[in-house]
Amino acid sequence: MARVRYGARTEAEIATAREARSALPDIWSTGVVALWESDPDAVAAVLPPPLEPARRPLVRASISTVELPGYPLGAGSVAVAAVHDGHEGWYPLVMPMTHERALTGGREVFGEPKKLGEVTVERDGLVVRAALARHGIAFVEVRGAVGEQLPLPEPTAKLDFYFKFLPAVDGEGFDSDPVLIHCTRHEKVRRLERISGDVVLRESVYDPVADLPVRRLVDLTIGEKTSDQQGRAVERVSAKALLPYIHQRYDDPQQIHDGPPEGSVR
Template sequence: MGSFVKSIEYLKALSGHATTFYDAEMLTLYWETKPEIIAKLLPPPLKPAKRPLVHAFVANYPKTSFAPPYKEAGLFILADYNGELGMYCLSMPITDGMGMAMGREICGLPKKMSDISFEKNDNVLKASVSRHGIEFFNITASLNDKFNESDAKSIIDEYSPDDLPYFNVKYSKAIDGSGFDLPPTLVKQSITKDYKVTKDAEVRINMIDSPTDPWTELEVVRVLGGVYTVSTNVLLKGTVLEQIPPMTYLPYAQIKWDF
């Protein structure tokens, strides 16, 4: 029989389990935007890197260690923290409630429940992300082992390698809605990937403005290309970097909410 209260022994057993995504099927795509856009969207102490790189993904997770199968997407911008490069997450649509809760509460990710499609037929992959009846992100990829741009591979290898960490901000909003109960805290997390399939892709990106999911703010200046992968991914334990002054972070704190 289940219970709302779990024993310490049960919780200790759970704590040893890795957060694993088995045979994760992902399309990750890269484009360059304007440097001033990156500068506007990064909360201090994060700073723009030398390249105004954006990366987004759409994923199908057929099996995980913590939840039923679900789909997910993400939008990231390249950031510099005291000389260390990482990707700062602006948005992470998701189709599973438990995955959303875990990502928001433990990792600080701005996850929101969404409708996500992910369909692969031979060497063509089509995916889209919708919320509130607006399909704000739609992509088509030709998995032909070619990028859109000839220099895409060198840029991705230099600025978005597999071991690049992710930067997020954790916080707790005040009970009276006026600010924070717990101060905003910059955290870092990484993922390991064991690849089974890797294919470079030419991609077409179509974005529609949405008031609650403003992905169009990341203006596409140059599409570099995409990478289709099938891999087993393990989310590693995160680390705390530093606290952020509440009033400094307040303008950036709304990415988890629909205002």
């Protein structure tokens, strides 16, 4: 009988896949990072407990193209500064990706709020335009001109916070208590340049980052970097406390409350 591809893989095949994953080479991306101070109350309002606001109401938008073998990937995020148990980091609200493959591991393993979208980084000489778009709306756009080359930072570790959960089968909350994830990224930079420009936030029902206005632009750069990431589950969190924030994850705010279709088999 010909091999059935949906059938179980052998132990040797599983081991080969595991070894290939552990030996991945550095994958470099070219990206624009914008950092701004926003409204403190707005930043605090988007943080589910037990996350707390950081000392400064910072918002960070990252817009990158990634040199993946075989096909290019656009990857972006909009995150706010946050603190958990004394650890300072970032809480991403939305992470547009241009390929489903990038969604699967991030959402299922780490709990990242990834969604399919359009990610653009364009450079023509000194002119740069970068944007995150979904549903035909470029809800974040960076425009500017490249200035001086900046000193390269030392390799550093950056912390992101995610909530990992699954909606309940019966449409009532979650299958189990959500888990707060600490994800540490070890980042290396090989090129970094200043951008003189601005950040435009456009109104979007699905991605309302315009509620986090640019009060003061802190930093705007374009660079090349590589990173890896390691996550760990740090604690179970209150399902009741997290439920009011679940619309951050879904385009349809009622999706988390949807029950099975009428007449379906339970």
